[in-house]
Amino acid sequence: MSDMLSIKNLHANVDGKPILKGINLEIKAGEVHAIMGPNGSGKSTLANVLAGREGYDVTDGTVTFQGKNLLEMEPEERARAGVFLAFQYPVEIPGVSNVYLLKAAVNAARKHRGLPELDAMDFLTLVREKMQLVKMDEQFLYRAVNEGFSGGEKKRNEILQMALLEPALGVLDETDSGLDIDALKIVSDGVNALRGKDRAFVLVTHYQRLLNYVVPDYVHVLANGQIVKSGDRGLALELEKKGYGWIEGATARA
């Protein structure tokens, strides 16, 4: 099977400062890749570059998504093409009900695929089904987007959005941060339910903990803007035991 996402020699600056310094990564449909690394290694920058966030300037390299040049696409075009970013800090939008945003997002994606837009009733049926996946109460539909949500509720809301949009590639930016064990399980169950042969995931995480629940096919360690080590799940366990100092020390010696 051909690559879903192909990242070659990716360099990116934030505020003029080089953060990514030559990332190479190939991801095929059906695979789950975990990106780990110490704070400041460039993990979240990679996630934001993939989503096309303003202020993250690509200075070199290419990113190809399903055969298309991802870096040329606007953020909403990437989203409609099937790139989903679960935010580390989901944004509050006062006055806009959650259900309104969800419906607008789903219909934007459907329109892009040439499908008819869902009306209110059909959408409600769909969203109720998906909410069970992340054990969310229906009242969250009618509250303003993320306003007054707890940390766990915000993250569940992200997974709900992903379940509704059914992206080809899900990028989860530290979705596990700030979650208690129950919320972590709910979020992980949601992600696992979405795993499939046509869908790939990039899990950006600082801790190994999430990977106990969402078991990755590959683990990559990012340090100083480069992938310094790749392996399978065993690498994550080793990191947990030895800490990132072990990797950083190794790269310094290399």
Added chain:
Amino acid sequence: MSKQSIDALVKREYTAGFVTDIESDSLPPGLNEDVVRAISAKKQEPEFLLNWRLEAFRHWLTMSEPRWAHVHYPPVDFQAISYYSAPKAKTDGPKSLDEVDPELLKTYEKLGIPLHERARLAGVAVDAVFDSVSVATTFKDKLAEKGVIFCSFSEAVREHPELIEQYLGTVVPTGDNFYAALNSAVFSDGSFVYVPKGVRCPMELSTYFRINAANTGQFERTLIIADEGSYVSYLEGCTAPQRDENQLHAAVVELVTLKDAQIKYSTVQNWYPGDEQGRGGIYNFVTKRGHCRGANSKISWTQVETGSAITWKYPSCVLEGDNSVGEFYSVALANNYQQADTGTKMIHIGKNTRSTIISKGISAGHGQNAYRGLVKILKSAAGARNYTQCDSLLLGEQCGAHTFPYIETKNPTAQVEHEATTSKISDDQLFYCRQRGLSAEDAVSMIVNGFCKEVIKELPMEFAVEAQNLLGVSLEGSVG
């Protein structure tokens, strides 16, 4: 998204900016007693009205322009304005729609105002004021069955002079303020509504105002009287051609509710706002006031103000009847170089009077938006209550939001609450929506409409949709 793109998104196209090529009968620019007399004569007014105008004019001469508002503009040259412009007609005025100049009807069609069949389908009775005169009122017969009078102000002066004489100027006196005095002296037309005792007006009443001729001012006068136990919902809409010079619009609206009566007054104001550099646009200096004269009566103002270079208006309620209720729901948008200084006055006189103020200000581009409100509770107003909520939304870095609330209470049993917030559409919010597949324009429109929701829901259904679209269009290109 960068600031640049927010600014790009709030850029707007004004779609009502065309000029209708029509012959008009205008007075030369300038203002003196002869002009006031000429207007009155053209309208064949009774003696009392001419005297009323002259008294207003003499008072106006002693007054000076108010300068306390948070708006800036060069002094208006009142001698450069023509105070009367009417589409030329062969006879005195159109007797029916068939006699209205087809060019005029085309204009209203372009603006999406249904005068013919569409009016009937929509169930909305429309009075249309073009420059200074009212050109057509639909549905008069159906309303007459119920005894509702809905006609142009000039017609009301001819047909119902006793009602005019009884009520005109009793809510906004001739000397109330500079622009109200000017309007009283030179007003040319407007709308008049009288709803008799116990009648619930069977349809929405609507007026569309249109300034067409250059260098003219529009000074219309609206008077609505709801007799005991009656109800009426009234909506006005406004547009004007795109011109480089500023044009003055100084209207006066007076509402009177007697015992147990209710008036719901909604405005969707889309006068030409000027271009991106702030050239041209309408000066919208308007006095609107309602008088809850009888017990248990209610006056509700809802306004969506997206147009005009400068807006200066404070739709107010004088709550005299015991248990009477005043409401003010407002969305004011200031984009590019628009300036808005708007709000309300709630004057509590009667016992257990209640008022609610919900104000939503949106500033974009270089726009400046000020809320100015007065809640005054007199000694007689035992048990009076007020709730005020005043929210500002900023788009971009160059705009401003200002709040000037005044509260005076002279009765210790009164309860007054005031809440205020200021927020910004952030780049994070935009990126979040775009990452979910929404275009930046749709995202801004969604956030703005969410912000205005409490006000929009107060509008009659068919106009709520129009208002939402207008907010979307007005902010087009304003995100960046």
